[in-house]
Amino acid sequence: AQSVAQPEDQVNVAEGNPLTVKCTYSVSGNPYLFWYVQYPNRGLQFLLKYITGDNLVKGSYGFEAEFNKSQTSFHLKKPSALVSDSALYFCAVRDERGSYIPTFGRGTSLIVHP
Amino acid sequence: NAGVTQTPKFQVLKTGQSMTLQCAQDMNHEYMSWYRQDPGMGLRLIHYSVGAGITDQGEVPNGYNVSRSTTEDFPLRLLSAAPSQTSVYFCASSKAPTNEKLFFGSGTQLSVL
Numbered sequence: 680a681q682s683v684a685q686p687e688d689q690v691n692v693a694e695g696n697p698l699t700v701k702c703t704y705s706v707s708g709n710p711y712l713f714w715y716v717q718y719p720n721r722g723l724q725f726l727l728k729y730i731t732g733d734n735l736v737k738g739s740y741g742f743e744a745e746f747n748k749s750q751t752s753f754h755l756k757k758p759s760a761l762v763s764d765s766a767l768y769f770c771a772v773r774d775e776r777g778s779y780i781p782t783f784g785r786g787t788s789l790i791v792h793p
Numbered sequence: 794n795a796g797v798t799q800t801p802k803f804q805v806l807k808t809g810q811s812m813t814l815q816c817a818q819d820m821n822h823e824y825m826s827w828y829r830q831d832p833g834m835g836l837r838l839i840h841y842s843v844g845a846g847i848t849d850q851g852e853v854p855n856g857y858n859v860s861r862s863t864t865e866d867f868p869l870r871l872l873s874a875a876p877s878q879t880s881v882y883f884c885a886s887s888k889a890p891t892n893e894k895l896f897f898g899s900g901t902q903l904s905v906l
Contacts, residue, residue: 722897785835
């Protein structure tokens, strides 16, 4: 079975400071990992994905994520937060050996204060 | 290029009424799916389709029907609406079932009174 956890319901950060949104996962085989962002009253938008290769994945809008196999984590990061980054962020996982359907986390609300 | 289009954006139903949520994509995607989003519960898969004429159940299929007569369209039918179906519904598609990037519609906010 595959599962994903986002341990923080909300993350608050000041504009200009680095941000981290946490995600941990559980799979039987190798993980395929994703981050999506949802702005108010909008659908989810794809940010980035990890399939294989370099542990640091770069995505849209200056975001990046670090894959850590030993800690089964895939945290989303950005060096300098913008107020416009305020949104709901979803982590998702798919087990390479299992169903092709991803499992989504519950989401983390990121609030960037001016 | 419109992407994934959902209609209506908002809907209010009375308990027991039926309705259809429409989803259309113009990207020639094989894979289409329906999710519901509830506070604190993330996204839960209702039904999905890997191609025209093929549908399957997701995590929470009860009370919903789907069909896929064309590649472009994937409507979601509520057979007899219940207050527990009050939610935001999203349609998503991807080029192939194993393609990793999902494209989402803008959602339908449904209230069942």
